[in-house]
Amino acid sequence: MPVRSFREIKHDYRFTDEDEQRLAGLKTVMDDHADMVMSTLSLWIMGTKGAAQFFTDETRQKHVFEAQRRWFLELFSGVYDNSFYEKLIKIGRVHVKFNVDAHYMNRAMNIVKNSCIDVLQRTEEVKEEYTNKIISLGKLLDISLDVITTAYIDEELKTYSPAYKVKSALIAFAERFSQSMNLVLVLALIGLTIGVVWLFVIDVGKLINGDLERGIIGALGSLLLLWVIIELMNTEISHLKGGKFHISVFIGVALVTTIRETMIATLKHEKAEMIYYLVAAILVIGVVYWLVVRTEDRTR
Numbered sequence: 265m266p267v268r269s270f271r272e273i274k275h276d277y278r279f280t281d282e283d284e285q286r287l288a289g290l291k292t293v294m295d296d297h298a299d300m301v302m303s304t305l306s307l308w309i310m311g312t313k314g315a316a317q318f319f320t321d322e323t324r325q326k327h328v329f330e331a332q333r334r335w336f337l338e339l340f341s342g343v344y345d346n347s348f349y350e351k352l353i354k355i356g357r358v359h360v361k362f363n364v365d366a367h368y369m370n371r372a373m374n375i376v377k378n379s380c381i382d383v384l385q386r387t388e389e390v391k392e393e394y395t396n397k398i399i400s401l402g403k404l405l406d407i408s409l410d411v412i413t414t415a416y417i418d419e420e421l422k423t424y425s426p427a428y429k430v431k432s433a434l435i436a437f438a439e440r441f442s443q444s445m446n447l448v449l450v451l452a453l454i455g456l457t458i459g460v461v462w463l464f465v466i467d468v469g470k471l472i473n474g475d476l477e478r479g480i481i482g483a484l485g486s487l488l489l490l491w492v493i494i495e496l497m498n499t500e501i502s503h504l505k506g507g508k509f510h511i512s513v514f515i516g517v518a519l520v521t522t523i524r525e526t527m528i529a530t531l532k533h534e535k536a537e538m539i540y541y542l543v544a545a546i547l548v549i550g551v552v553y554w555l556v557v558r559t560e561d562r563t564r
């Protein structure tokens with residue numbers, strides 16, 4: 265079974281920015297009615313033999329019902345990123361671990377959906393808005409259930425297919441490895457940013473010491489570098505949040521460093537060929553940058 269990214273899942277459900285905003289707009293109403301929705305769910309759980317058997321222990325009951333409430337309130341935070349996805353995966357795994365039948369999860373989600381529709385019916389007067397809100401919420405709850413049930417499917421596959429077991433262990437290892445590499449990347453970027461700020465300070469120092477031309481051009485060059493590094497960090501942050509990877513940022517880095525090199529070369533009165541070479545490089549990278557940004561904008 266292919267590993268799906270959260271971005272892909274959201275796209276499959278056509279879960280758009282509009283859906284996100286609509287759900288965030290429901291926050292106050294749902295906060296006010298959370299007690300009602302959650303008590304409907306807990307009443308069903310406690311009134312259903314197979315489900316209630318998990319909650320003979322009162323502390324566990326309290327703990328899980330509170331966790332369900334937190335999960336419910338987060339549905340309307342308006343942020344549906346990788347951390348939201350990971351929480352769902354975790355919820356799936358916990359229930360598989362405790363042998364909670366998938367059937368109960370389906371029904372629990374169904375209850376949450378019905379209760380929310382009931383709340384909307386009471387609070388939303390415009391018919392079109394009412395329908396739109398139900399659709400957005402329906403998508404999010406279905407996505408959540410979809411992710412949660414994946415844990416069950418994974419478990420079943422693991423039991424029946426040893427090859428899948430190996431594959432999933434491999435994927436888990438690769439994921440952990442890539443996460444630690446992301447950490448290395450972020451730390452390296454922070455280190456580089458500090459380095460560039462230092463470079464900027466040195467350039468400003470030259471400026472103060474009276475070397476006006478060198479100081480200004482140098483400082484401008486290091487500011488350009490700082491700007492791309494910030495851009496790189498933003499790319500990494502949005503990548504970690506589950507966003508799309510933009511290759512244009514890296515071409516931007518090449519472009520900016522070449523521009524900086526040219527500025528410095530002009531200052532040092534380098535040979536004319538050297539400057540021609542740098543200008544040609546800027547032209548080529550510039551065209552590539554423009555082409556890539558155009559395709560990225562089109563696929564966004």
Ligand code: HEM
Nearest residue numbers: 314315318324328331332335355358362364368369372373
């Ligand atoms: C919308 C449906 C549900 C959601 C969102 C949900 C959410 C959660 C969460 C977040 C936890 C982890 C708590 C922690 O941080 O340790 C959890 C644990 C658990 N849930 Fe659910 N749950 C749902 C439905 C159910 C149902 C229907 C049952 C039983 C039939 C159930 C039984 C359990 C059990 C046994 C645990 C483990 C408790 C422990 O750690 O001791 N859940 N649930």
